[in-house]
Amino acid sequence: MAFIQLKDVVKTYTMGEVVIKAVDGVDFEIEKGDFAVVLGASGAGKTTVLNLLGGMDHFDSGSITVDGADLARFNERMLTEYRRFDIGFVFQFYNLVQNLTARENVELATQISKDPMNVDTVLNMVGLQDRKDNFPSQLSGGEQQRVAIARALAKNPKMLLCDEPTGALDYETGKSILQLLQDTSRNQDMTVIVITHNAAIAQMADKVIKMKSGKVRDFVINKNPVAVEGIEW
Numbered sequence: 001m002a003f004i005q006l007k008d009v010v011k012t013y014t015m016g017e018v019v020i021k022a023v024d025g026v027d028f029e030i031e032k033g034d035f036a037v038v039l040g041a042s043g044a045g046k047t048t049v050l051n052l053l054g055g056m057d058h059f060d061s062g063s064i065t066v067d068g069a070d071l072a073r074f075n076e077r078m079l080t081e082y083r084r085f086d087i088g089f090v091f092q093f094y095n096l097v098q099n100l101t102a103r104e105n106v107e108l109a110t111q112i113s114k115d116p117m118n119v120d121t122v123l124n125m126v127g128l129q130d131r132k133d134n135f136p137s138q139l140s141g142g143e144q145q146r147v148a149i150a151r152a153l154a155k156n157p158k159m160l161l162c163d164e165p166t167g168a169l170d171y172e173t174g175k176s177i178l179q180l181l182q183d184t185s186r187n188q189d190m191t192v193i194v195i196t197h198n199a200a201i202a203q204m205a206d207k208v209i210k211m212k213s214g215k216v217r218d219f220v221i222n223k224n225p226v227a228v229e230g231i232e233w
């Protein structure tokens with residue numbers, strides 16, 4: 001069985017009389033260590049899929065299996081543990097604690113982890129060896145996103161889920177963050193899933209899931225993903 005497997009997953013939101021099928025029968029598989037990209041226009045259902053995969057929301061039907069565990073069978077306590085121990089989240093706006101340094105932000109995550117990575121190792125890995133004692137306000141957007149990635153990785157999770165991680169960054173900085181995420185999947189055998197609007201990024205990924213109106217429109221396996229320097233947009 002694949003490391004991550006979604007089968008006919010449905011998630012609806014009811015607003016008064018209106019039922020919105022945010023995710024409408026989604027199937028895909030991702031292997032351990034894959035760098036996967038979820039592409040699609042606004043409203044396609046990308047964030048909903050990521051939230052379901054991250055145990056942040058319940059689905060109506062279908063199945064989601066992660067490393068052999070069926071998320072539909074998890075009770076609230078198991079979902080909390082799953083989010084805490086198994087998932088590293090990276091968001092568009094970093095969500096760092098402003099009155100803690102880079103190092104302390106990463107340390108905070110390791111304190112609630114079962115088997116955390118060494119804080120310095122992980123900060124060096126994301127290229128922040130010289131900025132560990134800086135507060136978020138003293139760091140650039142790209143550096144703050146590196147702290148957020150270090151914080152997610154330090155938990156030693158089963159996967160990184162990244163929702164528009166370059167959405168707030170300029171072109172070159174965005175590219176360096178994407179390269180870091182691709183390198184992390186390669187070098188650490190970390191499963192990384194990135195949501196983006198940017199179709200050009202698809203060339204970097206091992207797997208590309210193209211979504212439209214809550215469905216998977218196309219699923220592409222890239223035999224030869226390229227490095228970010230090889231892509232222009």
Ligand SMILES: Nc1ncnc2c1ncn2[C@@H]1O[C@H](COP(=O)(O)OP(=O)(O)OP(=O)(O)O)[C@@H](O)[C@H]1O
Pocket residue numbers: 013014015020021022040041042043044045046047048049
């Ligand atoms: N909590 C909610 N309540 C009601 N409708 C929702 C909720 N969350 C999402 N939706 C609806 O579900 C659909 C899919 O939303 P989703 O956020 O997953 O799309 P997306 O592809 O991530 O879009 P974007 O790129 O704009 O973030 C949209 O029609 C959205 O309005």
